[in-house]
Amino acid sequence: MNYRIFILVLGTFIIGTDDFVIAGILTSLAEDMNVSIAMAGQLVTAFAIAYAIGAPVLGTITFNIPLKALLVVSMLIFTIANGFSAIVPSFGWLFVTRVVAALAAALFTPLAMAASASLVPVTMRGRALSFIITGITVGLILGAPIGTWVGNTISWRYSFALVSLVSLITTIGVFIMLPKIEREAYISLKERLKSFNKTILLTLSVSIIATTGGFMTYTYIAPIITTITDIENISIFLLLLGIGALFGNLVGGYFTDRIGAPKTLMLTLAGFGMLLIAFSMLTLLNPSALSIALVSLVALLWGIPGFGMNPALNSYLISLSPHHASMILSFSASALYLGIGLGAVIGGGVISISSIDYVGLISGILVGIAFMIFTFVQHFFVKKRELK
Template identity: 30%
Template sequence: MNPKIYILAVSCFVIGTVELIIGGILDIISNDLGVSVSKAGNLITIYSVFFALSAPILLNMTAKFERKKTYLWTLFAFLLSNVLSAASTNYEMLFVGRIIAAISGSFLVVLSTTMASRMVADEYKGRAIGTIFMGISASLVLGIPIGILVGNAYGWRSVFILIGILTALIMVGVFFLLEKVSPPPVVPLREQLRSLREPKIITTELSSGFMLAGHLTLYAYLTPFLRTTLHMNTTMVTIMYIVFGIAAVAGGGLGGLSSDKFGSKKSILTIITAFLVMMLIIPFSVDWPIYVFTAVIIIWSALSWAISPAQNNFIIQMAPHNSDILLSLNTSASHLGIALGSFVGGMVIEHTSILYNAWFGAIFVLIALLCSIFSITRHTVSQSAQSHQH
């Protein structure tokens, strides 16, 4: 495999860290800027909304541009967004910084994926894309705990300074190491959206969105949850995030294995059902011994990431000729789910107690399960969605 792909994976690692880091340092930001925890949580919501919507649009606008140059300019915008975030003196500036980071970050992830698959021979494509996604999941394991430690030691702005420096180094690497990459063939937006008329496809995308909405209702506020219910200190919270991250990456691997071995349909239904059970148990588990609570969190985390490979596999089997577009729309649905979950989670904290976030999240997971059951029991996708293969 082409070793130059690793620079794109590192880039995705940094982007993944920026997206979710706010969750780890919510309490510091809300204290420093004098806003409520749920208002600080909106920094995740707004990021996810723009992340979901901008990539498909930017892909169409830049469809004819050479990829390496496009990548460098987008990295530059991402760098500026982190400089702006680090320099923020109030909530509004940070809000704008997050929007620019989301627009450039989402485009970089899609570019990384398409460039990686064009940089290798056919038989390495799966592994190339897998490498990019490892960068994103590694940001969960390493990026967020590092962010919490740096943020607590040197203030939350230092996190964005560090990310800015890393982004600048990636720009240098991309400039000197990557060859030019020609743009892929253009698919008109109208044709991309046509596939969304299929109930089977729509319900699959909705399932991804609602699953993550359920997850983020609690996960976006995991730091205040651990501090409030279990009175954990910063070190313990950081350890929990590392445990969570390792479980998440392992879960991603197991989800892929499971869908190869038992088929994606069985895997999807089993994973979502088990995830629903964990969401219902979590509020009770805070009263149980800490090792039982940790076990619950490990299973919850592993399941939250196990769903992705199974869903992606299902989408590729369902409409192979359209899978690029459907996978990017699936990413959009997922991020809209993250936005919905982090928003609802904030509302729950404002109006009831953080203890109940998991139960409100479970409602979304139940909807995801119903969507998946509908999608899986529908017959195959009609020819119209696959018509342009000829």
């Protein structure tokens, strides 16, 4: 494996950290900025929707710019945005810096994938791409708990300062280590959209709805866990969730190869929905050693189906249109981030209208809806294929 890939992995790692750390510092950030938990959660919405829109649009309009230059500039902008996030005087300005950081991340991540594929032989491209994606997962496993610990021990502003520092190191590393990389053939946004059909759109809707359900709970995981356990610094719980997520990626890939993407996706959606509902059930307990143990168990298990569905979903999408795999996967990433943003919005609405105790329940119901839609999609796709 080309050692230069690891500087790109560091980039996706810090982007994943920046994305996921918000959940861990949400309570302290809301208190310091004098806004509600639901309002603070909209920072996740801003980041996710900006990323979802920015990935395909920015990737198209910046196509004629050299790849290495774009990687350096996008990571530099990401560095500056997070640096300003650490010193902003108001919530409004923090909102702006989060959008800028998301747009920079939306440009960097697909470019990092393209660069990694060009740095290795064709026979190693799959592993190179998996390394880049693993960087984001490690951001959840390691980066988010560290950032949460820093934010809750010192100040949430230091979480962004830490992200900015590592991003600056990444920017310098990309500039020094990467060679000039040729761009692939240009494909317009209009051409990308031509590869879509009803089955692909419905499958992407499964991703959006399931992710919305999952991130309804994840965005507000800090106050949820604090309510159940009476523990304010939840970094250890985020670490457990991250370990489950890493294991889930591996298990999801394994079962996708062994029993097929459709069965794997249905199993993970069913398990994911039940574990999300468990968070609402645990709010019925009084804070105790038992509640801490149960939350730890649910957090660890949650990451397995929650992240295990991703390999199955992407494999299924590729099977629907193998000749347009890269384009479909770019929209799959956009669907993922759109779901993240919607999760923060709907979760905030649930908290405002009722109580944080119901967030897990509504999350599980949404994932159940995603399960039913995919059951229909799979039946429709198989039946249509058999008729041909």
